[in-house]
Structures are given as C-alpha cells and as structure tokens.
Amino acid sequence: MSYRALVISEANNMFIKEIKQIEFQELKPDCVRIKVLYSSLNYKDALSSSGNKGVTRSYPHVPGIDAAGIIEESHSNLFKKGDEVIVTGYDLGMDTDGGFGEFIDIPANWVVKKPSSLSFKNAMLYGTAGFTAALSVKRMVDHGIKPEDGKILVTGATGGVGSIAMSILSHLGYHVVAVTGKTHLKEQLLLNGASEVIDRSDLTQLGTKMLAKPVWAAAIDTVGGEYLSSAVKSTAYNGCVTCCGNVASPDFELNVYPFILRGVTLYGIDSVQCTMPLRTKIWDLLSDGWSIVESFKTIQTVSLSEIETQIDLMLKGKHSGRTILEHHH
Numbered sequence: 579m580s581y582r583a584l585v586i587s588e589a590n591n592m593f594i595k596e597i598k599q600i601e602f603q604e605l606k607p608d609c610v611r612i613k614v615l616y617s618s619l620n621y622k623d624a625l626s627s628s629g630n631k632g633v634t635r636s637y638p639h640v641p642g643i644d645a646a647g648i649i650e651e652s653h654s655n656l657f658k659k660g661d662e663v664i665v666t667g668y669d670l671g672m673d674t675d676g677g678f679g680e681f682i683d684i685p686a687n688w689v690v691k692k693p694s695s696l697s698f699k700n701a702m703l704y705g706t707a708g709f710t711a712a713l714s715v716k717r718m719v720d721h722g723i724k725p726e727d728g729k730i731l732v733t734g735a736t737g738g739v740g741s742i743a744m745s746i747l748s749h750l751g752y753h754v755v756a757v758t759g760k761t762h763l764k765e766q767l768l769l770n771g772a773s774e775v776i777d778r779s780d781l782t783q784l785g786t787k788m789l790a791k792p793v794w795a796a797a798i799d800t801v802g803g804e805y806l807s808s809a810v811k812s813t814a815y816n817g818c819v820t821c822c823g824n825v826a827s828p829d830f831e832l833n834v835y836p837f838i839l840r841g842v843t844l845y846g847i848d849s850v851q852c853t854m855p856l857r858t859k860i861w862d863l864l865s866d867g868w869s870i871v872e873s874f875k876t877i878q879t880v881s882l883s884e885i886e887t888q889i890d891l892m893l894k895g896k897h898s899g900r901t902i903l904e905h906h907h
C-alpha cells in the first residue's frame with residue numbers, strides 16, 4: 579500500500595522535487611494516520627523544499643507544515659477513525675513528512691479537532707499563515723489596542739501572514755496601513771482589508787533616526803530586518819509591535835529609546851509550540867468572530883503537480899496571497 583507525495587531529495591548538494599509513491603509504515607503508538615484532503619503553502623515549505631537545513635535537517639523529505647483531513651487510523655484514545663482534524667506547527671513538514679503527501683503519520687497530541695463551522699478547505703486558507711496572523715492580532719488586541727487608538731502597520735502585506743492579518747484587522751474595524759514591495763498590487767491589498775498602501779522604502783525612511791515620529795498605534799511585522807526596527811521606532815506611546823518572520827532578515831538594529839521613552843512593547847510570535855488551549859482558542863476565533871473566509875480575495879487552489887511552480891515563485895518573492903493544495907485521492 580502506498581500514497582503520493584512531493585518528495586525533496588538531495589543529490590550532490592542539489593535538491594530535487596519529484597512526485598513519488600511512498601510505502602506506508604506501521605503506525606507507531608500514540609500516533610494517528612490522517613488522510614490529508616488539503617494542505618497549504620507557507621514560506622517554511624519553500625525553505626524546506628530548497629534544502630534549508632535550518633528547517634529540514636535530513637532528506638528525502640515531504641514538506642507541508644499544514645494539513646486538514648480525516649483520521650484514517652488511530653493508535654491513541656484522543657482521536658478515532660473518521661474524526662475531522664487540522665494540524666499546524668510542531669515538527670510537521672520540518673523533519674516529519676508533511677501535508678504535501680496524501681497521508682501523514684503524526685503524534686496525536688499535535689492534532690486539533692476541526693471546528694464544525696470551518697470547511698477543510700477554509701481551514702487551509704488559513705493554515706499556519708492565518709493561524710500566525712491571528713496569534714499576532716490577538717497579542718495586539720490583548721495589549722489593549724483598540725480601533726480608535728490609530729493606524730495599524732502590517733509588513734509583508736501581500737504575503738500569507740500579512741494578507742490574513744490585514745483582513746482580520748479590517749474585519750475588526752482597524753485602519754490598516756499595508757507595507758509592500760509590490761505596490762502594483764495595491765488594488766488587491768485594498769480588497770484584502772488595507773485602508774492605505776505604502777512602499778517598503780517609505781517605512782525604512784522612518785528608521786534612519788534613533789526614534790521616529792509616532793505614526794502607528796501598533797504594528798504586525800512579518801519580515802524582520804530594517805522593517806522591524808523602523809516599525810518599532812515609529813510606534814506610538816504604549817503601542818506594541820509583533821514579530822514573527824525573517825523574510826527580509828533575521829537581524830535588526832535597534833536602540834532602547836522606543837522602549838524607555840515610549841513604552842513600546844515588542845512581542846515574539848511562535849505558532850509552532852503554541853499551547854493547545856491557545857491553539858484551540860485561535861481556531862475558534864478564525865472559524866467564528868474573526869472569520870474572513872467570505873471576504874478574502876487572493877486564494878488559489880492547486881494540485882500536487884502544480885505546487886512546485888508556486889514554491890519557486892515564493893522563493894523569488896513573487897508569490898502573493900494564499901495557495902491551497904488539494905489532494906485528489
């Protein structure tokens with residue numbers, strides 16, 4: 579018995595993507611086998627697919643940090659055959675074969691029951707990107723930032739995390755300023771919830787001094803580097819900035835003044851080891867009061883044979899919105 583998957587193999591320091599048949603292994607204790615109906619594409623999948631050893635140490639490997647599907651077999655009393663579930667984070671798609679395969683075998687304690695009001699496909703419209711966007715927005719809301727406090731900056735605005743963060747913020751009544759390197763996609767950004775669109779260089783100009791004019795009540799940063807430091811320097815008194823990504827750079831230069839003169843708070847966001855109670859809370863929000871599935875405009879659904887093209891676009895910074903992978907069992 580075997581199933582289809584996108585397999586990344588290493589040969590002579592080159593990484594090759596091929597669709598292959600994989601033999602099922604015996605399911606381990608406390609694990610479940612999930613028939614994956616949908617997965618989605620995230621930046622980490624693009625890194626894993628290109629041989630980034632910080633994400634995936636050993637190859638051959640099946641990427642896919644997200645999965646939505648049905649329990650096929652269970653060796654745990656947490657789930658039974660037929661349960662509808664979502665998996666994001668933990669080691670899925672990193673060193674554990676992921677959702678770019680038609681089946682996954684994983685520890686049962688990584689699995690979340692799918693909220694009944696959320697379809698499998700819409701669960702993967704969100705995926706890790708949407709989950710991280712919601713974690714970031716929740717941090718900001720819990721910090722006490724309200725729509726009347728002022729503008730919210732979102733960087734990497736055409737990306738998965740950025741575009742969903744923008745949509746959720748707009749749905750909650752916030753005025754969103756989108757930062758993008760793709761200003762030609764301004765109309766798309768406005769449709770996904772931006773109230774204003776600025777070029778990346780407009781943000782970095784604010785970062786040239788130790789402290790900039792306070793412009794944002796809060797900022798959701800998804801790219802790191804000089805964009806993160808500029809966002810912190812231009813955030814208003816008692817505001818907050820969330821940091822989840824490193825697309826621009828993992829390093830950033832900053833000084834203490836935004837913290838000691840403005841009381842700005844910088845929050846780290848981690849979707850991978852997020853606790854199960856918070857994980858469940860976030861999925862409940864995404865399936866109910868924070869749902870943006872009706873309004874979100876930039877989604878495409880692709881098959882396993884089409885995902886490679888999207889991975890390459892993402893690595894070149896040319897991908898936008900969300901790509902959902904549909905398995906045809």
Ligand SMILES: NC(=O)c1ccc[n+]([C@@H]2O[C@H](COP(=O)([O-])OP(=O)(O)OC[C@H]3O[C@@H](n4cnc5c(N)ncnc54)[C@H](OP(=O)(O)O)[C@@H]3O)[C@@H](O)[C@H]2O)c1
Binds near residue numbers: 707735740897
């Ligand atoms: N901490 C966590 O748990 C967690 C979870 C999910 C994702 N992440 C991280 O968050 C980041 C975003 O993930 P994603 O899935 O949204 O990726 P994505 O879909 O590839 O989006 C990234 C966006 O960043 C912008 N960008 C690309 N290259 C850039 C550069 N050199 N300088 C500045 N901006 C650049 C682009 O938007 P514009 O062209 O619109 O600027 C791009 O669309 C990644 O670093 C990812 O690893 C972290």
